[in-house]
Amino acid sequence: MIEIRDLYKTFDRTQVLNGLNLSVRDGETKVIIGRSGAGKSVLLKCITGIILADSGSIKLNGEELTGLDQRSYDRVRSNIGMVFQGGALFDSLNVGENVSFFLDEHTTLSPARKKERMQHALSLVGLKGIGELMPAALSGGMRKRVSLARILCMEPKVILYDEPTSEVDPITADAINNIIIEMRDKLKVTSIVVTHDMGAAFKVGDSVAMFYHGQVIADGTPDEIRNSRHPVVRQFINGDAVGPITEDESMKFGHVR
Secondary structure, three states: OEEEEEEEEEEOOEEEEEEEEEEEOOOOEEEEEOOOOOOHHHHHHHHHOOOOOOEEEEEEOOEEOOOOOHHHHHHHHOOEEEEOOOOOOOOOOOHHHHHOHHHHHHOOOOHHHHHHHHHHHHHHOOOOOOOOOOHHHOOHHHHHHHHHHHHHOOOOOEEEEEOOOOOOOHHHHHHHHHHHHHHHHHHOOEEEEEOOOHHHHHHHOOEEEEEEOOEEEEEEOHHHHHOOOOHHHHHHHHOOOOOHHHHHHHHHOOOOO
């Protein structure tokens, strides 16, 4: 469904994506892990066209995305949903209006059909009957689930999750993980999940890829990553303060002579 080849992106002479290669099968949930600044969120934004890559190839279901004009990318975006870290809800709209926002903007469905899809999407994420509430009345976890419901209203083929369990309590995080799994099993969507939560990574992922210096250094099943002998992977998944990652960073910033 998604194929990334030789992708490069630089910001102010900092190489964020450095010839990155990644494949995601149709219906697969691919989890991406790695240190902050490794290029995880940048990749999601390149896929959606929010950020343009410097060079390389991004294919969605065989269609090349790099080089598309704005109108063509808008068509592609209708098949891609992105769940941002903070939920990105409109504070002036109630929950129902937030969830149906993209339907209002991009479809010609009748008001009754829009309401039906909005209510169904909220029920999918366990928030049935809260359409009249304002975002200010929601917890952080509820805001994230409303954000996901807004995406589900568009019935996308691909969902991109950027830190879906950050800033929520462990019980809410596990509920969000269960929703991600349910979306895969019920709706057969293809997903990429960016996370620092290793428990979530191993629970929701069909496969896990680790980014390091803008490249994929390991990609395999959760068990393969969990049992990897690669020293960088080992340090990251174990959360060790000492190891090749921190030694590399110390050398880079001149802390070690």
